Amino acid sequence: MSVADRVVVIAGATSASGLAATRELMAAGATVIAVGRDAEKLQELADAVGTDGLRTEVCDLTDEADVAALAERVHAAEGPVDGLLHLVGGWRGGGGLAGQTEDDYRFLERSFTALRHVSRAFDADLRASSSARTAIVSSVAVNRPLAGGANYAAVKAASEAWARAVAQGFAKAAKDSGQPLAAASVIFRTQSLDGLEQALAQRFTDLWTTPAAETNDTIVELTDPSL
Structure with missing residues (x-):
């Protein structure tokens, strides 16, 4: 099992983590659909990694109709999708509960x-x-939410719940069809992705080398591999 010849969507691909994941997946033989809101940043990504095995797509992922149109374009150009790495994120916090606007x-x-x-x-x-x-990237703040990051922790907790619901959907679909489980939904937790971009890219790519039944609905603590 490997990610070779798979079609993988990276949502929010113009970050440092998106660049690392794009490069790692392409090196492993996958076709990457790099999605972002900024056409210039997507072009910078393409310039950095090359276009052989890469397709860039401008899309507002917060707009349901825009995402539906994205899916239609991807299907028409590349066929069905085999992977999704969600990297859309951001941070705002501080000031205790009163500062959480x-x-x-x-x-x-x-x-x-x-x-x-x-x-x-x-x-x-x-x-x-x-x-x-x-896979999604979550935060250790889900386990220990702080007043100054209440908004952030709440959103990450909701995202984890959604990712686990996706996992249950995969398991139910396999059971209902009488087929072995072939899809897995994973949560990566970390304190910060700074310095861990390559580790995330490698761990996500390696998910295809492990049976889905062993990885579906799991939480992976993402830490500095040098420690």
């Missing part, structure tokens, strides 16, 4: 909204794939 929450909520839209848009593909993997 509604504007801050709505900004952070965009990540969860994007996750819901993109996972629904490609759910049928992932459930039908012979080997599918999805």
Whole structure:
């Protein structure tokens, strides 16, 4: 089992983590659909990694209709999708509960909204794939939420619940069809992705080398591999 010849969508691909994941997946033989809101940043990504095995797509992942149109374009160009790495994120916090403004929450909520839209848009593909993997990046703040990061922790907790629901959907679809489980939904937890971009890229790519039944609905603590 490997990610070679698989079609993988990276949602929020223009970050440092997106660059590392794109490079790692392409090196392993996957076709990467790099999705972001900024065409210039997507072009910078393409310039950095090359275009052989890469397709870039401009999309507002918080807009359900825009995501549906994205899925149609991907299907027409590349066929069904086998993987999804959700990297849409951001941070706002501080000031205790009184400092947690509604504007801050709505900004952070965009990540969860994007996750819901993109996972629904490609759910049928992932459930039908012979080997599918999805992953989100969450935070250790879910286990120990602080007043100054209440909005952030709440959004990450909701995202984890959604990722686990995706995992249950994969398991139910396999059981109902009488087929072995072939899709897995995984949560990566970390304190910060700074310095861990390559570790994330490698761990996500390696998900295809482990049977889905061993990885579905699991939480992986992402730490500095040098420690």
